Structure formats: structure tokens, C-alpha cells
Amino acid sequence: MKKxxxxxxxxxxxxxxxxxxxxxxxxxxxxxxxxxxxLWIAVYANAASPVINGxxxxxxxxxxxxxxxxxxxxxxxxxxxxxxxxxKDGTIAISFIKPIxxxxxFLFRCMGACTCRLIIMGLPSLIISFSLxxxxxxxxxxxxxxxxxxxxLFFVAMxxxxxxxxxxxxxxxxxxxxTTAAWGLNFSKGVLVGFFSGTLIPLAFFPxxxxxxxxxxxxxxxxxxxxxxxxxxxxxxxxxxxIISSAIWLVIFSILGKLLxxxxxxxxxxxxx
Amino acid sequence: MIEINNLTKEFRKPxxxxxxxxxxxxxxSKKYESKFAVNNxxxxxxxxxxxxxxxxxxxxxxxxIKMMCxxxxxxxxxxxxxxxxxxxxxxxxxxxIGVVFGQKTQLWWDIPLIESFKVLKQxxxxxxxxxxxxxxxxxxxxxxxxxxxQPVRTLSLGQRMxxxxxxxxxxxxxxxxxxxxxxxxxxxxxxxxxxAIKVMNEKYNTTVILTTHDMQDIExxxxxxxxxxxxxxxxxxxxxxxxxxxxxxxxIVLTLKEKPDEKKLNTFxxxxxxxxxxxxxxxxxDADELEVKNVVNYAFxxxxxxxxxxxxINIEDVVKSIMAGNEVIE
Numbered sequence: 001m002k003k004x005x006x007x008x009x010x011x012x013x014x015x016x017x018x019x020x021x022x023x024x025x026x027x028x029x030x031x032x033x034x035x036x037x038x039l040w041i042a043v044y045a046n047a048a049s050p051v052i053n054g055x056x057x058x059x060x061x062x063x064x065x066x067x068x069x070x071x072x073x074x075x076x077x078x079x080x081x082x083x084x085x086x087x088k089d090g091t092i093a094i095s096f097i098k099p100i101x102x103x104x105x106f107l108f109r110c111m112g113a114c115t116c117r118l119i120i121m122g123l124p125s126l127i128i129s130f131s132l133x134x135x136x137x138x139x140x141x142x143x144x145x146x147x148x149x150x151x152x153l154f155f156v157a158m159x160x161x162x163x164x165x166x167x168x169x170x171x172x173x174x175x176x177x178x179t180t181a182a183w184g185l186n187f188s189k190g191v192l193v194g195f196f197s198g199t200l201i202p203l204a205f206f207p208x209x210x211x212x213x214x215x216x217x218x219x220x221x222x223x224x225x226x227x228x229x230x231x232x233x234x235x236x237x238x239x240x241x242x243i244i245s246s247a248i249w250l251v252i253f254s255i256l257g258k259l260l261x262x263x264x265x266x267x268x269x270x271x272x273x
Numbered sequence: 274m275i276e277i278n279n280l281t282k283e284f285r286k287p288x289x290x291x292x293x294x295x296x297x298x299x300x301x302s303k304k305y306e307s308k309f310a311v312n313n314x315x316x317x318x319x320x321x322x323x324x325x326x327x328x329x330x331x332x333x334x335x336x337x338i339k340m341m342c343x344x345x346x347x348x349x350x351x352x353x354x355x356x357x358x359x360x361x362x363x364x365x366x367x368x369x370i371g372v373v374f375g376q377k378t379q380l381w382w383d384i385p386l387i388e389s390f391k392v393l394k395q396x397x398x399x400x401x402x403x404x405x406x407x408x409x410x411x412x413x414x415x416x417x418x419x420x421x422x423q424p425v426r427t428l429s430l431g432q433r434m435x436x437x438x439x440x441x442x443x444x445x446x447x448x449x450x451x452x453x454x455x456x457x458x459x460x461x462x463x464x465x466x467x468x469a470i471k472v473m474n475e476k477y478n479t480t481v482i483l484t485t486h487d488m489q490d491i492e493x494x495x496x497x498x499x500x501x502x503x504x505x506x507x508x509x510x511x512x513x514x515x516x517x518x519x520x521x522x523x524x525i526v527l528t529l530k531e532k533p534d535e536k537k538l539n540t541f542x543x544x545x546x547x548x549x550x551x552x553x554x555x556x557x558x559d560a561d562e563l564e565v566k567n568v569v570n571y572a573f574x575x576x577x578x579x580x581x582x583x584x585x586i587n588i589e590d591v592v593k594s595i596m597a598g599n600e601v602i603e
Contacts, residue, residue: 002398006396092344093339093344093377094374094377096342096343096363097342097367097370098367098396099396100367101364266346266360268344268345268346
């Protein structure tokens with residue numbers, strides 16, 4: 001594992017280079033959240049009941065604020081584009097002659113980048129928003145030890161979510177071995193994840209059978225589950241269940257990724273030179 | 274040891290028709306055109322050899338190298354490095370080989386060179402002592418000190434290539450693949466690189482496989498050459514043998530006061546041939562059949578030559594004529 005530390009560091013350093021990107025995110029997110037708050041004010045004002053699909057207005061706001069911060073920190077990976085670039089310019093040849101796993105190299109880089117975003121933006125904005133939620137009565141903490149347990153479980157769920165997201169990104173990247181249509185793959189991935197992970201809307205809003213299918217898919221572990229754990233929407237028992245289910249899915253996806261790579265790497269053609 | 278058995282690589286590409294109509298046709302057609310980049314190649318390279326792997330552009334050199342270091346998988350046949358197939362066990366073989374692609378760098382573009390070396394040290398798990406010793410050796414032979422702290426993107430081609438060679442060898446690989454390591458370099462840098470390769474081979478017994486278009490590289494470094502043309506091996510053997518493949522040919526160029534009467538020249542029983550070109554007389558003969566001394570005596574004695582040059586056939590001429598497919602040397 002020690003030999004992957006340079007890639008973790010590189011991920012952190014590269015993220016640090018995009019300071020302006022981080023601050024423009026802050027601005028955009030504040031604007032976006034303002035819009036969302038007004039949207040939901042309108043929705044709840046015209047609703048027949050004060051609870052929509054299990055969410056009160058306050059819970060809905062808490063959910064969206066935390067989800068936005070979470071997806072900024074965790075659901076971001078350059079793996080797909082990096083693989084595509086390596087295939088396009090032929091540098092993949094260089095990657096293949098190093099005694100390091102192609103998969104782990106990208107995973108550690110992604111983890112490094114996430115760590116950087118978490119420290120610079122994630123933690124401060126979570127602390128500020130939680131102080132506000134508690135101060136304004138949007139969130140009630142009945143027992144501090146239980147809350148701390150939730151926070152710890154959240155971090156486990158978060159690491160699993162990052163690994164899972166990067167694995168999906170990696171698999172899309174490996175598909176670029178067959179077709180160099182990175183843009184299309186990235187777009188499809190974005191829609192899939194946005195829709196089924198709960199970043200767009202809580203999964204409880206999906207109706208009937210479709211809702212049941214979405215609930216059974218692994219994507220909710222990417223965002224909704226960790227957010228539920230942190231915002232105390234689920235108890236500790238359920239939190240642990242979420243984590244176990246995410247871990248199992250991660251193993252399954254990793255194996256699929258490995259099989260896909262083994263097949264794809266036989267198809268490699270190196271461009272140029 | 275490297276063993277290559279019946280190695281074949283076939284590239285398939287879809288046949289495209291021209292124009293817009295053709296483009297739409299290609300969307301639905303599944304016609305493929307295949308090309309054998311490497312065709313049924315066999316050879317074995319022993320530890321400590323320096324082998325020149327030569328051939329014209331597109332002959333299949335790079336494809337073979339890429340299969341040898343595990344980047345490409347062969348269509349059929351096998352490559353074995355120390356008994357392991359590199360394309361099936363990438364991680365296992367990667368620690369034993371070093372690779373330089375003249376046209377690509379393995380250094381990290383934005384960070385200072387020394388940082389790249391430190392990263393490689395960690396990746397290949399080189400111990401502190403080994404790292405220090407090898408860095409000393411590399412900076413001395415390749416002159417890395419002057420640009421060690423510069424970011425790689427600011428290096429000149431010559432500096433970058435020296436750095437790349439150093440990077441490929443930092444983990445002391447048993448086998449070093451050099452794909453056109455001297456492409457586009459000036460004479461001084463070429464010299465440094467050749468010297469470093471020679472020391473790596475002599476002192477550390479590194480096996481070197483070298484592809485190049487520069488015959489000076491071959492003549493200075495290699496004891497054996499393998500020639501590939503259109504994916505097939507056309508020569509594999511010692512460099513001396515290929516020179517003598519055409520006989521031990523010498524050419525003597527004489528500067529004379531005036532053009533001699535060609536009919537009166539001594540042909541030594543048809544063993545020497547003459548040509549008058551650019552106000553000079555060219556005498557060509559096989560040194561195994563005719564003693565050089567005799568021809569020289571004749572030139573200064575009877576022909577009263579003012580100046581003279583003797584040249585042996587060089588490897589460049591040999592390669593050129595083999596590639597051209599004719600065995601006439603000019």
C-alpha cells in the first residue's frame with residue numbers, strides 16, 4: 001500500500017491547485033440552495049399535508065444542504081477522463097510498465113482529492129450548517145454520544161461512497177478502451193448517479209414499483225444513505241446495515257471492474273510511436 | 274532471459290469508405306482489414322547481451338517491444354521474461370524491466386525531476402542505500418545535476434532523454450528496453466547516453482534491447498543485431514557476420530593529377546573494379562581475395578596518387594541494402 005502514497009498526495013496537491021474552482025463552487029451552491037429553499041417553500045405551501053413522502057419542510061432543507069455538500073466532496077472523480085486521455089495520447093504504455101495496479105493508482109488519487117476537498121470545504125461547511133440547523137431548530141440532537149456514533153459511521157459510509165463512485169468512474173473509463181466516447185459515458189454516468197443516488201431528489205419520491213427497484217439498486221449508498229446517517233434520519237442499527245450493504249456492493253463492483261479491465265487490456269492498442 | 278516463440282500480432286481495423294455516404298456505410302458494415310505487425314517471430318536473448326533490434330519505420334519493432342514489456346497482448350505465440358509472460362503478469366514483470374520510449378516520457382511533467390525520482394523510488398521500493406548509490410552513478414554518467422531541481426516540462430529534449438534513461442534504470446532492472454533512445458539528440462548527448470548504457474551493461478550486467486535508426490548506436494553498443502522487415506525476422510546474428518555477409522569489401526579513393534586511361538588500369542585478375550567519379554578514382558575490392566598492401570603500392574607507384582582514403586564497408590550500407598532488398602553495395 002505504501003507505494004500508492006505518492007498518488008494520494010498528488011491527488012491532494014492537484015485539488016489544491018484548483019482553489020478558484022472551490023470558491024466558485026461555494027458561490028454557486030449558495031445560489032442553488034437559495035433557489036431550492038424557495039422552491040420547497042412553494043411546494044409545501046400548496047401541499048395538502050405538512051409532510052411530503054415522509055419529509056417535513058425542515059427535514060427537506062436539511063437533506064438538500066447536506067446532500068449538496070456531500071456530493072461536492074465525494075461524488076467527483078477525474079478517473080474516467082484520465083483513463084481516456086491516457087488511451088488517446090498513448091501514455092497508457094507508460095502506466096502499464098510500472099509495478100502498480102492500474103485500479104489502485106486512480107483510487108488513491110481520487111481519495112487524495114476527496115480528502116483535500118473535505119478539509120478545505122467539506123468540514124467547515126458541514127460544521128457551519130449543522131450549527132445553524134441546531135440553532136434554528138431544524139435538527140434536534142437528543143444524545144451527544146449517539147450523534148458522535150452517527151458521525152463516525154458517516155465517515156465509514158463516506159469512504160465507501162467515494163470508493164464506489166470512483167469504481168463506477170473507473171469502469172466507465174475502462175469502457176473507453178473499446179470506444180473513446182468519454183463524453184457520452186460521463187454524461188450517462190452523471191444522469192444515472194444523479195437520479196438513483198438521491199442527489200436530485202430523495203428516493204422516497206419515486207412511485208410504486210419503480211421506487212422499489214430504485215431502493216434495491218446500490219446507488220443510494222453513494223449519497224442518500226450517508227446523508228441519512230449523518231442527519232439522524234435512521235437509527236444506528238439501520239446505519240450499520242447501510243454500511244454492510246455498501247461494502248458488499250463495493251466488492252461486487254470491484255470484481256466486475258477487474259473482469260472488465262482484464263478483458264479490455266487485451267484489446268489495448270497504443271496510439272503513436 | 275527472454276524467449277520469444279512464434280510471436281504474432283495482428284491488428285484489425287474497420288475498412289472505411291470515403292465520403293459522407295461511405296461514412297454511413299461504415300456505421301453498419303463490419304468489414305475488417307487485418308495487418309500482421311509481427312509475424313511468427315522467434316528469438317532468445319540471454320542475460321547480459323546488448324541486442325540491436327532494427328528495421329525500417331513500421332517494420333514491427335515497437336510492437337514487439339510493447340509485447341515484450343506487457344503493454345500489448347500477442348494474437349498468438351508467446352513472450353517469456355524469466356519464464357513469465359509479461360502481458361499476463363504485468364506487476365510481476367514490471368519490477369524486472371525498465372523501459373524508455375524515445376517519444377514518450379515516464380516522468381511527471383509538472384514536478385521537479387528529483388521528485389519524479391523519489392516517487393519512482395517509492396513505487397519500485399528501492400532501499401535508501403541503493404537509491405543513493407544509483408543516483409550517484411546516474412548523475413555522474415548522465416550529468417543530471419545541472420537540471421535535477423527543474424520541472425520536467427522545462428527540460429530540453431537531451432536533458433529529458435537522459436532523465437528518462439535514469440528513471441528507467443533506477444530500480445536496477447535485469448532487462449532494459451530502449452525504444453529509439455537517441456532520437457533527435459545532438460552528438461554530445463548521444464555519446465553520454467551510449468556511455469551510460471555501456472556501463473549499465475558491463476557493471477550491472479543489464480540486458481539491453483535497443484531499437485534505433487542510428488547505426489552509430491548499433492556499432493558502438495551492440496554485439497548482436499536482429500533485423501525485422503514487414504513483421505518478419507530477416508537477420509539474427511553477430512554484427513561482424515553481417516558485415517562479412519557481403520565479403521570484406523574495401524574502397525580506396527585516390528586523388529590523381531589527371532584522369533587515367535581506364536583500359537590500362539591493373540584489375541588484378543578482375544579482383545578490383547574502378548570508377549572515375551567527382552575527379553577521383555574509386556577502387557573497390559575484397560580484402561580477403563586481394564591484399565590491401567598490393568593495391569596501395571600500385572596506387573602510389575604506378576598511378577602516382579597524391580592522396581588516398583581507405584574505407585571499410587559500414588553497417589549503415591549493409592542495412593540500407595538489405596532493407597532495399599538488393600544485395601548490391603554502393
